[in-house]
Amino acid sequence: DIQMTQSPSTLSASVGDRVTITCRASQSISSWLAWYQQKPGKAPKLLIYKASSLESGVPSRFSGSGSGTEFTLTISSLQPDDFATYYCQQYNSPSWAFGQGTKVEIK
Amino acid sequence: EVQLVESGGGLVQPGGSLRLSCAASGFTFSSYDMHWVRQATGKGLEWVSAIGTAGDTYYPGSVKGRFTISRENAKNSLYLQMNSLRAGDTAVYYCARAGLTVMGAFDIWGQGTMVTVSS
Numbered sequence: 001d002i003q004m005t006q007s008p009s010t011l012s013a014s015v016g017d018r019v020t021i022t023c024r025a026s027q028s029i030s031s032w033l034a035w036y037q038q039k040p041g042k043a044p045k046l047l048i049y050k051a052s053s054l055e056s057g058v059p060s061r062f063s064g065s066g067s068g069t070e071f072t073l074t075i076s077s078l079q080p081d082d083f084a085t086y087y088c089q090q091y092n093s094p095s096w097a098f099g100q101g102t103k104v105e106i107k
Numbered sequence: 108e109v110q111l112v113e114s115g116g117g118l119v120q121p122g123g124s125l126r127l128s129c130a131a132s133g134f135t136f137s138s139y140d141m142h143w144v145r146q147a148t149g150k151g152l153e154w155v156s157a158i159g160t161a162g163d164t165y166y167p168g169s170v171k172g173r174f175t176i177s178r179e180n181a182k183n184s185l186y187l188q189m190n191s192l193r194a195g196d197t198a199v200y201y202c203a204r205a206g207l208t209v210m211g212a213f214d215i216w217g218q219g220t221m222v223t224v225s226s
Binding site: 001032034036038043044045046049050053055087089091093094095096097098099100101 | 142144151152153154157165167168201205206209210211212213214216217218219
């Protein structure tokens with residue numbers, strides 16, 4: 001099974017900061033990677049698919065990059081609504097797996 | 108409005124069974140692969156099962172042989188039959204759609220239904 005590892009587990013940042021989260025796959029998944037945002041008590045929300053494609057309606061301050069085994073999610077200028085937990089997910093069918101999550105906290 | 112609504116969660120004893128349902132609306136249900144994902148309190152997301160449009164099914168090792176995913180396209184419904192439940196299966200269970208325009212990422216999620224396995 002493909003394992004997904006995110007870093008860091010927790011990130012403290014201020015409004016306006018540039019934030020980068022890393023996700024590594026245990027084997028190549030090409031570009032079959034998505035990023036989700038989850039707030040407490042809510043279902044996850046899709047932000048990025050195919051490693052770098054922005055889901056409709058998602059602000060352009062979110063961007064994704066990478067391929068193969070190493071991927072990043074970048075928030076160019078952190079906004080108050082962005083404090084949440086972020087998950088990467090590989091979806092190289094017929095295998096699906098999530099990273100353990102990165103909590104973005106207010107500094 | 109495109110929507111998924113889960114139901115069927117509750118309290119069940121270890122070794123017991125439960126059947127979750129997910130009602131889809133606002134899209135052509137039969138055209139989409141569907142998934143179940145769970146999340147224990149304070150923990151991360153765990154993929155639980157998948158079913159393709161042709162009825163092909165997939166499971167991780169943690170639930171294989173105990174959980175069965177199925178679909179009834181005429182009723183726009185997805186199901187998860189859970190048998191031999193363990194305390195470690197306690198979680199919020201979400202159904203999710205693998206979107207066509209997003210290359211199979213999970214673009215629509217339900218609100219979740221809570222399953223508690225305890226004596």
